[in-house]
Amino acid sequence: MARTLAPTPWAPGAPALADAARAVASVIAQGRSSDVALAPFDAVAHRAAVRAIALGTLRWYLRLAPAVDMLLSRPKGVAPELHALLVASAHQIEYSRNPPQPTVHTAVDAARFLKDERSTGLVNAVLRRFVRERAALLGRVDEKPAGRTAHPSWLIKRLRDAWPEQICEKLLEANNVHPPMVLRLDVTRRGREDYLSELQAVGVAAQAIAWMPTAIRLEQPLSLSSLPGFAEGLVSVQDAGAQLAAVILDARPGMRVLDACAAPGGKTGHLLEHTEGLAEVLAIDIDAQRLARVEENLRRLKRAARLVVADVRQPASFSDGRTFERILLDAPCSSTGVIRRHPDIKLLRRTDDIRSLATVQLEILRATFGLLSAGGRLLYCTCSVLPEENQGVVESFLATEPTARCVPLQADLAPGALPAGPGLQLLPGAEAGTDGFYYACVEKTTAGT
Numbered sequence: 142m143a144r145t146l147a148p149t150p151w152a153p154g155a156p157a158l159a160d161a162a163r164a165v166a167s168v169i170a171q172g173r174s175s176d177v178a179l180a181p182f183d184a185v186a187h188r189a190a191v192r193a194i195a196l197g198t199l200r201w202y203l204r205l206a207p208a209v210d211m212l213l214s215r216p217k218g219v220a221p222e223l224h225a226l227l228v229a230s231a232h233q234i235e236y237s238r239n240p241p242q243p244t245v246h247t248a249v250d251a252a253r254f255l256k257d258e259r260s261t262g263l264v265n266a267v268l269r270r271f272v273r274e275r276a277a278l279l280g281r282v283d284e285k286p287a288g289r290t291a292h293p294s295w296l297i298k299r300l301r302d303a304w305p306e307q308i309c310e311k312l313l314e315a316n317n318v319h320p321p322m323v324l325r326l327d328v329t330r331r332g333r334e335d336y337l338s339e340l341q342a343v344g345v346a347a348q349a350i351a352w353m354p355t356a357i358r359l360e361q362p363l364s365l366s367s368l369p370g371f372a373e374g375l376v377s378v379q380d381a382g383a384q385l386a387a388v389i390l391d392a393r394p395g396m397r398v399l400d401a402c403a404a405p406g407g408k409t410g411h412l413l414e415h416t417e418g419l420a421e422v423l424a425i426d427i428d429a430q431r432l433a434r435v436e437e438n439l440r441r442l443k444r445a446a447r448l449v450v451a452d453v454r455q456p457a458s459f460s461d462g463r464t465f466e467r468i469l470l471d472a473p474c475s476s477t478g479v480i481r482r483h484p485d486i487k488l489l490r491r492t493d494d495i496r497s498l499a500t501v502q503l504e505i506l507r508a509t510f511g512l513l514s515a516g517g518r519l520l521y522c523t524c525s526v527l528p529e530e531n532q533g534v535v536e537s538f539l540a541t542e543p544t545a546r547c548v549p550l551q552a553d554l555a556p557g558a559l560p561a562g563p564g565l566q567l568l569p570g571a572e573a574g575t576d577g578f579y580y581a582c583v584e585k586t587t588a589g590t
Contacts, residue, residue: 478577
């Protein structure tokens with residue numbers, strides 16, 4: 142006789158929806174990044190569902206939350222986790238393939254999972270109304286650009302000031318699209334065609350990215366544990382646009398290379414893979430915990446660098462007086478070029494942050510340039526799409542540093558790359574299919590030449 146399984150106490154998906162609401166509330170109410178907010182759920186069986194629901198909710202939060210608030214008599218009086226549950230459920234109703242009515246039942250059970258039995262009636266009533274009235278509710282929200290695009294008004298204004306209207310609209314759309322999973326292959330250990338064949342053999346559909354010899358795009362994301370060669374350091378997850386850094390820096394064997402602001406180490410690893418025989422790679426980061434991630438990544442890749450916790454604006458704290466032939470400065474920035482991967486950026490950044498970041502970026506650029514050898518090159522890069530952090534910083538530096546000259550970058554480095562002052566700008570989701578990155582290269586000369 143077949144054994145009868147005991148029924149689960151929750152509707153299917155209720156625990157995942159509840160945990161996603163917890164993560165969303167952690168971002169909205171406590172100002173945590175999505176990576177930090179999702180970390181407590183890494184070990185749960187429904188981790189992938191929690192991540193998908195939470196990131197989708199954050200992606201469309203500025204469109205969904207106002208619609209949900211119209212159905213509440215006192216939105217600010219609703220507890221953060223309960224409010225996040227309502228918005229996450231609205232996301233499932235509006236953007237997932239799940240039928241609306243079962244989603245309402247799942248949300249009610251999710252409230253119970255959150256130990257909020259008293260709120261089940263509110264959840265049921267609000268979401269049933271949302272199902273019936275969502276077209277009208279979202280129509281009202283969409284009357285304003287912030288609601289229609291799910292972007293804060295300050296960022297829309299900055300993007301419109303920076304880019305022509307057509308580019309700006311495409312950029313806003315791209316930020317709300319699920320990004321592809323892109324791999325960086327260590328081609329010193331495995332040919333790309335061989336690795337593509339290996340992926341095909343295990344049923345993973347993938348394509349080579351023609352303009353970047355180390356890049357492979359997966360048709361569907363998959364867990365790192367099921368990715369052939371990941372544990373052995375054969376492949377890493379890295380956007381093709383980020384892989385340009387090692388190519389443009391063009392380090393040569395025997396050179397000393399400084400990787401400033403190195404964490405979490407993706408570009409550090411690629412530098413070591415791209416150029417064998419470097420005399421030294423010094424990777425610096427101000428955050429010890431983040432630098433530990435660099436160490437973990439390099440250990441997996443079977444590569445080595447000297448790691449130092451320091452503020453690169455204070456070279457005396459780590460420099461032995463020797464200079465570097467190449468410096469990679471991946472400057473801390475607003476991350477507005479990677480919103481499609483980190484939608485919490487739209488909710489956590491503020492317009493005042495940009496000026497503060499640009500000030501720090503210029504300070505770091507000036508400090509690291511002082512460590513560059515004569516004839517050496519420094520690559521300044523950000524994952525921002527805002528000129529104030531990009532060409533604005535580099536132009537300010539060049540105007541006050543007589544020993545620096547701009548090294549022109551070829552526009553064909555990536556399809557659709559746009560000239561931007563002394564550098565190049567990649568926009569998210571454009572022809573190259575990358576995230577948003579800015580690159581500018583400067584060389585140290587002698588004064589007056």
